[in-house]
Each structure stands twice: as C-alpha cells, then as structure tokens.
Amino acid sequence: DVKVTQSSRYLVKRTGEKVFLECVQDMDHENMFWYRQDPGLGLRLIYFSYDVKMKEKGDIPEGYSVSREKKERFSLILESASTNQTSMYLCASSSGLAGYNEQFFGPGTRLTVL
Amino acid sequence: KQEVTQIPAALSVPEGENLVLNCSFTDSAIYNLQWFRQDPGKGLTSLLLIQSSQREQTSGRLNASLDKSSGRSTLYIAASQPGDSATYLCAPSNQAGTALIFGKGTTLSVSS
Numbered sequence: 001d002v003k004v005t006q007s008s009r010y011l012v013k014r015t016g017e018k019v020f021l022e023c024v025q026d027m028d029h030e031n032m033f034w035y036r037q038d039p040g041l042g043l044r045l046i047y048f049s050y051d052v053k054m055k056e057k058g059d060i061p062e063g064y065s066v067s068r069e070k071k072e073r074f075s076l077i078l079e080s081a082s083t084n085q086t087s088m089y090l091c092a093s094s095s096g097l098a099g100y101n102e103q104f105f106g107p108g109t110r111l112t113v114l
Numbered sequence: 115k116q117e118v119t120q121i122p123a124a125l126s127v128p129e130g131e132n133l134v135l136n137c138s139f140t141d142s143a144i145y146n147l148q149w150f151r152q153d154p155g156k157g158l159t160s161l162l163l164i165q166s167s168q169r170e171q172t173s174g175r176l177n178a179s180l181d182k183s184s185g186r187s188t189l190y191i192a193a194s195q196p197g198d199s200a201t202y203l204c205a206p207s208n209q210a211g212t213a214l215i216f217g218k219g220t221t222l223s224v225s226s
C-alpha cells in the first residue's frame with residue numbers, strides 16, 4: 001500500500017516563527033502536493049512538485065515556500081507564521097505515469113498559530 | 115477556471131438505504147476524477163479513480179459514474195452502514211499528474 005506520512009499530526013507555533021512541515025512518500029512517486037483545508041473554503045493547492053528540485057506555485061502560495069531535495073520528501077515552509085495560516089495542511093503524492101495518477105494523501109497536520 | 119459543486123452539502127439516512135451523491139464541474143475537459151472519503155480531523159482516503167475515457171468504476175458497495183459531456187459524476191453507495199458516515203469529496207484534474215480541484219464535499223450521516 002502507498003504510504004504518505006507527515007511529520008506531525010498537531011503543531012502549535014507562535015506568530016513570526018519559521019515552521020517546517022515535512023511529508024514523505026514511499027512509492028517512488030514523481031508528483032507531490034501541499035494543500036490546505038479550511039472550513040467553508042475546501043481544499044486549496046499551495047505548491048506542487050513534479051520532480052526533485054522542481055516546484056510550481058498553486059492557488060495560494062503567498063507566505064509559503066517549499067523544498068524538494070529528495071524524491072520521497074517534500075517540505076512546506078512557513079517563513080514567518082501568521083495567525084491566518086492556522087489550518088489543516090495535507091500532503092499528497094501521485095505517479096507521473098499517464099493513467100496512474102491517483103493521488104494519495106497523508107493524515108494531515110493541524111497547525112495552530114498563536 | 116474549473117469549479118466543482120457537490121450536492122447535497124449534507125445528507126442523513128437510515129442504515130440500509132441506497133444513496134447517490136452528486137458532483138458537477140464546469141470544465142468538461144478533465145483528465146480524470148477521484149472520489150475521496152474524509153473522516154473528521156483526518157486525511158483523505160481515495161475511494162475511486164475514473165479516467166476520462168471511462169464511464170464508471172466499482173469498488174465493493176461503491177459505484178462512481180462519469181458523464182464528461184454534461185460535467186457530472188455520481189457516487190452510488192449501496193446498503194449504507196453507520197461506518198459510511200464521513201465527508202465525501204469529488205475532485206477532477208485537468209491534466210495528467212496535476213493538482214486536483216476539490217468540491218466542498220457532502221457530509222453523510224448513516225444512523226443505525
């Protein structure tokens with residue numbers, strides 16, 4: 001079975017802190033994604049990566065950056081956390097092979113910024 | 115820009131009922147469509163993936179259909195059980211390997 005893991009289930013940080021959210025997948029997938037989920041707004045794409053060291057902005061990249069140094073790991077970085085970044089963060093991965101693009105999600109990280 | 119709507123937003127049924135969840139999308143040029151289940155406070159579990167060339171997919175008591183030309187997909191759940199209670203999300207993608215566009219989901223409650 002595909003497994004996507006995220007470094008923390010719950011995280012509490014202070015305004016202005018630099019925050020790292022880590023995501024690891026074990027299926028050698030080319031594509032990895034970071035979404036955030038908020039009540040009433042649904043899931044929105046922050047960034048995605050289709051290869052090592054490659055990244056593309058999603059719909060709401062402001063205030064975030066990403067890093068993909070190894071194929072299995074995709075990190076989301078909040079450069080200076082703000083209260084409006086309190087949210088559920090979900091990581092996903094998928095194969096780059098046509099016809100095999102099913103996305104698999106991690107358990108999520110509930111981030112609270114005080 | 116692709117927009118996804120799921121109706122109804124919430125649904126309560128007694129155990130044993132067959133039910134249909136609806137998903138509509140504005141851009142019919144999709145590559146594939148996934149249905150997910152989400153339990154409160156948890157991540158998403160993939161239920162079914164339908165490629166754009168397919169009309170339906172089945173897994174156990176679940177059957178998902180796709181009508182690209184009309185921009186619709188339905189998820190049929192047979193003989194519902196209390197364990198089916200969750201939020202169900204529909205998400206098409208417009209190209210291979212790209213991000214999914216999510217609807218806001220249908221929250222299902224099945225009572226025993």
